[in-house]
Amino acid sequence: MVARIRLVAVFCTFDVLVFVLCILAFRTVTHGRNNKPSFVSGANLQQSIYDISLSNDTGNHFVTENKTILSFHASVYGNDSSTSMKTFINRTDYRPCSWKITECRRKLPQAIVIGVKKCGTGTLRYFLKFHPQVAFNADEEMHYFNIPSRHAKGIQWYRRHMSLSWPNQLTIEKTPRYFVSSVAPTGIRDEISPKTKIIVLLRDPVKRSISDYLAVRKTEGLTLQNPVNSSNQLPPYTDPIYDIKSSFENSVLDLNGDIKSWNGLINIGLYSNHLRRWLDVFPRQQILVLDSDTLTHDPLKAFRLIEQFLDLSPFFRPEHFYFSKRKGFYCLKMSGKVSCQGSSKGRTHPTVDQSVIDKLKAFYEPYDKELMELLGRNFSWIS
Numbered sequence: 001m002v003a004r005i006r007l008v009a010v011f012c013t014f015d016v017l018v019f020v021l022c023i024l025a026f027r028t029v030t031h032g033r034n035n036k037p038s039f040v041s042g043a044n045l046q047q048s049i050y051d052i053s054l055s056n057d058t059g060n061h062f063v064t065e066n067k068t069i070l071s072f073h074a075s076v077y078g079n080d081s082s083t084s085m086k087t088f089i090n091r092t093d094y095r096p097c098s099w100k101i102t103e104c105r106r107k108l109p110q111a112i113v114i115g116v117k118k119c120g121t122g123t124l125r126y127f128l129k130f131h132p133q134v135a136f137n138a139d140e141e142m143h144y145f146n147i148p149s150r151h152a153k154g155i156q157w158y159r160r161h162m163s164l165s166w167p168n169q170l171t172i173e174k175t176p177r178y179f180v181s182s183v184a185p186t187g188i189r190d191e192i193s194p195k196t197k198i199i200v201l202l203r204d205p206v207k208r209s210i211s212d213y214l215a216v217r218k219t220e221g222l223t224l225q226n227p228v229n230s231s232n233q234l235p236p237y238t239d240p241i242y243d244i245k246s247s248f249e250n251s252v253l254d255l256n257g258d259i260k261s262w263n264g265l266i267n268i269g270l271y272s273n274h275l276r277r278w279l280d281v282f283p284r285q286q287i288l289v290l291d292s293d294t295l296t297h298d299p300l301k302a303f304r305l306i307e308q309f310l311d312l313s314p315f316f317r318p319e320h321f322y323f324s325k326r327k328g329f330y331c332l333k334m335s336g337k338v339s340c341q342g343s344s345k346g347r348t349h350p351t352v353d354q355s356v357i358d359k360l361k362a363f364y365e366p367y368d369k370e371l372m373e374l375l376g377r378n379f380s381w382i383s
């Protein structure tokens with residue numbers, strides 16, 4: 001009798017073990033490694049195919065952008081209990097789009113971040129991508145309206161590069177070079193829509209030029225010793241050209257000590273000149289001009305303005321922004337994870353000769369005054 005009971009006990013234990021193993025095996029097959037539903041793993045995902053590593057505040061790279069966005073989306077889609085989210089998220093529309101779903105389409109952008117280079121456009125995109133009603137294009141920058149060889153591929157080529165989006169999602173593209181392009185405003189109006197919303201970030205033009213100098217040096221090395229007119233720059237494509245020397249001072253001043261206003265480092269900061277071209281083509285209320293300082297120091301305010309302008313539901317909340325002492329900037333905090341911009345943003349600026357700074361400030365003064373008149377408002381760097 002005892003032997004039989006033992007035998008039954010052994011069988012039962014074995015069965016329970018098999019049952020538990022089966023459950024575990026089943027979970028492994030149907031869920032990702034982090035116990036997230038399998039759609040979070042990124043296999044079907046059409047959004048953001050490039051892979052920007054995100055880091056937590058201790059510098060450990062732990063997750064890719066796709067995964068963060070999607071695991072965050074999944075957590076909201078799944079069991080987020082916050083009422084503010086529930087009030088605006090249509091749960092059906094909240095699933096990631098896939099080519100298998102008929103409502104998912106690649107739309108031409110309804111809004112474009114046109115610039116300005118080194119004024120925080122990357123951060124704007126990086127954060128705004130988390131808004132559930134936003135679908136950013138997969139490639140970081142399209143350069144469709146400013147580079148002739150790209151433009152020649154046609155508007156359907158451009159559309160094919162947009163992310164799949166739900167009918168209620170806004171497709172957005174960002175290419176900072178559009179701001180200074182002579183043909184981008186009419187191109188966007190005629191090929192996309194005269195109703196396209198335009199977003200521009202502006203930063204102290206002196207700081208912008210130093211930041212740009214570092215960026216161009218980093219990407220081009222010191223190969224741009226002479227002014228380079230790239231083959232893409234034939235008229236009417238009049239993007240500013242760069243002249244980069246071994247120091248910032250020598251890059252922005254010529255041998256007589258005069259400012260090289262044609263140099264991209266300087267020319268891009270002539271905001272009023274460039275903005276006028278956009279105001280000639282789009283109504284003022286269709287252009288949101290943001291002070292980059294607001295994005296840097298009060299990101300919540302900046303994103304509330306953006307949400308309002310784009311008619312998006314209010315999504316961002318104070319707890320989504322985390323100030324990283326290590327980075328010296330705000331990072332995004334979603335589902336307990338902190339993700340900051342990569343090392344190409346927030347580089348330490350070189351010490352620049354004060355006389356050159358003063359000269360540049362004086363040079364930009366009349367343009368800044370024009371900017372204030374044009375927009376009827378002040379900016380943080382203008383005293």
Ligand SMILES: Nc1ncnc2c1ncn2[C@@H]1O[C@H](COP(=O)(O)OS(=O)(=O)O)[C@@H](OP(=O)(O)O)[C@H]1O
Nearest residue numbers: 117118119120121122211296329330341345346347
């Ligand atoms: N939260 C946060 N994190 C990192 N960086 C931030 C942030 N907010 C604003 N900025 C400022 O963004 C500047 C880079 O601008 P862009 O993203 O427009 O550069 S780019 O044109 O796309 O290369 C970058 O300029 P530099 O500091 O000169 O590198 C930052 O000052």
